[in-house]
Amino acid sequence: MAEEMKKKEEYVLECHGISKAFGGTQALKDVELLVRAGEVHALLGENGAGKSTLMKCIIGLHQQDEGTIQFEGKPYAVKGPVEALNAGISMIHQELNPEPHLSIAETIFLKREDTRGILLNKKAQNERAEEILRKFDFPHSAKTLMKELTLAQMQMVEIIKAVSCNARLIIMDEPTSSLDSEETEHLFRTIRDLKAKGVAIIYISHRMEEIFQICDHVSVFRDGTYVGERSMEGVTRDELISMMVGRKVENVFPKTDCEIGDVVFKVEGLTGKGFENISFEVRKGEILGISGLVGSGRSETMRGIFGMDPITGGKLYLEGKEIKIKKPSQAIKQGICMVNEDRKNFGLALHRSIRENMALPTLPLKQKAPLLNKKQEEKDCLDMGKLLTLKAASIEHEAFSLSGGNQQKVVLAKWLLANPKVLILDEPTRGVDVGAKSEIHSLMCQFAAKGMAVIMISSELPEVMGMSDRILIYHEGKINGEVKREEILSGDEDQESILRRAFGGK
Amino acid sequence: MAKKEEKVLGMDREKFRMFMGKYGIGVILLIMMVFISIMEPAFRSGSNMVNVATQVSINAMIAYGMCLAITTEGIDLSVGAQLALVSCILGQLISNKGWGIIPAIVVAILVSTAWGTINGFLISKFNMFPFVVTLSTQLIIRGLAQVVSGGQAIPITDATFKQIYSAKLGPIPFPILVLILATILMYLVLHWTKFGRYVFAVGDNMQAAIASGVSIIKTKTATYAISGFLAGVAGVIFTAKTASAQSNIGVGYETDAVAACVLGGTSFAGGVTTVPGVLMGIFIIGFIYNGMNLIGIDSYYQSMTKGAVIIGAVLLDMVMNKKNS
């Protein structure tokens, strides 16, 4: 009896036998999750394994079909996030959903506003927000509107919001997928502080290094079922991966060296908001990696090239001829395509089907007849889905019903189908699981081998270093150095030297 | 908190929900028809059905244009005034100027299409709110109608012109043929053409559509041009029905069109609509008028019923399609 009592106390959160189905899709089957007080508990599983679904059941966004949840030893049932917060659980969502017209302060205190009687106490609220932001070295004032922030900054606000409400359990669903190494380090410091205060954290990520760095225990899911729990001490990376995928993933960065041809695309003195005097070229068959801190102008440059933001100076050359790009349609027509890092705002029409999303950019190219050739389209989509190991019940399902990583695959698919001359990838494997990541990487090599020029921005250093023929390093809107693959292979350049340049060093 | 699947009408709860989400509007339509038939058996007769279908053809044209506009996250409030302008142009050209019927119709529909194009261009090029743009052009268009007609009702006595409403192919009146044709065309346009895909993409996520190379200006301008064209067709049928050109007709017609769209599952958030759904919405509105007339209920109550049915249908839709965001 006493034994049992003790066991009970040990866990802050106990989920037993949770099942959840969406229509015909069984997202969770009889899963368990036990989280101890003051620990960081990792959840690991492939895309679509059911991690986010379980978390949404915990904070009441979904109601499980079966199973019980206990929080701090007491039965726990909530109808929504506000109730969950009152009970002591907050969550950072995988898919950000900011209200663009709210200020940072308003976002942080949404649904728990500072009031004086029935009136909002804006001043006090702003002051409190400023104070919290300062603790995080956040570069904007609390009055800044959400729509002015970058994706990474929105993510930081989301994190700040979740940790500032004194929850005793914080769920973090891929909090770092759009952060760079510095911001990630900041988050980890925060996590350690929270841990010291006895707060429990559930941490979901596809980045294994992070899990080894920060977590105490890990629970692994596969296809909606619970595989098991391990202590991080004494478990190996390979063991976790094989628990997760049910097989071994051989090579994480399957870079093949392919023949590098002529210069396809050249940029000269490109200038715009957030970047200045950028010049580089990329060749047929080459993968050009772009590294640097978030906000260093990497994404801004690419958005400028693709015609999404205005550029104020500089020239673009495609296959030796100067080209002008004022909007994305012109870029696409000339064979330059871009996977945007922000899949929710610039990537997907969430209420439309997977098929419609995948086919959209290539409609003018592939559909010449007055009526759509849906047979051919279906074949293209299914083939591409298979190549990317897309997990979906059918291509007619709406995009929002997919898990985060699978949504990312749909975005990739829509641009790979366009088979461009130059493919710009901004964080191409954001939120994608280890297995699929290596599939995507080998796909990148295949396309490069066929003569495509690939430009890849990534905040994940191992990814840029493992995949690129050449790496450009950005610092504060300028290119601060270039590293070749040979230099990395020979050990002349390493993670540290690249980071040093990203911070402005030589 | 453990919740076993409840059964509803012999279906899993989740299945029932999906079924109602998809076909709920059809179920409402059927229930209404059964209900009215019981109250008034004359409702069921073939001739009454033909009658309803003929009457709804005018609202149907407008509703199809409206559903395009709403799907791109807009609205077209100018349709009622377009009806009046088309009517006045027809009256002026046919009765006063002695034009032939075909050229007069062509000119009238060209004018309404041009106004639709202007609406779309203002909305897309200058990023103005569709509500504001069409609310304003509606005033201009109605004013123009008054200018064209000189403020007088112009009778159109040409018998061939009146045939547009009353001519029959076998048992089927001409307006029903137009309705069938328009339905088929709309279905093809929305679900089988690039333009349809663009309409959905722009309505669901405009930024993503731009980033995929879709032209917002072309898509939205075409959307409102089609709405103007269809309002023109509706105006021709309407004028043939009344055999008189008046500048004060069509007031409030946008309401019935919006109602049909909403009943048919068109989302004001954009990006979601189906042609079969809107067609059923059109018939529900038609049956409310027809059924209540047959049963002998006062027209005040018709309007109230319409409002209540719309709110009920939308609520039902929200419960059935409860989105777990």
Ligand SMILES: Nc1ncnc2c1ncn2[C@@H]1O[C@H](COP(=O)(O)OP(=O)(O)OP(=O)(O)O)[C@@H](O)[C@H]1O
């Ligand atoms: N609202 C929904 N409607 C229908 N199916 C859904 C819905 N939400 C999730 N699913 C399905 O449930 C399964 C589990 O999805 P979930 O989002 O939990 O995966 P995940 O483990 O978080 O994956 P990822 O690593 O990609 O984020 C997937 O097959 C997904 O398609």
Ligand SMILES: [Mg+2]
């Ligand atoms: Mg997820």
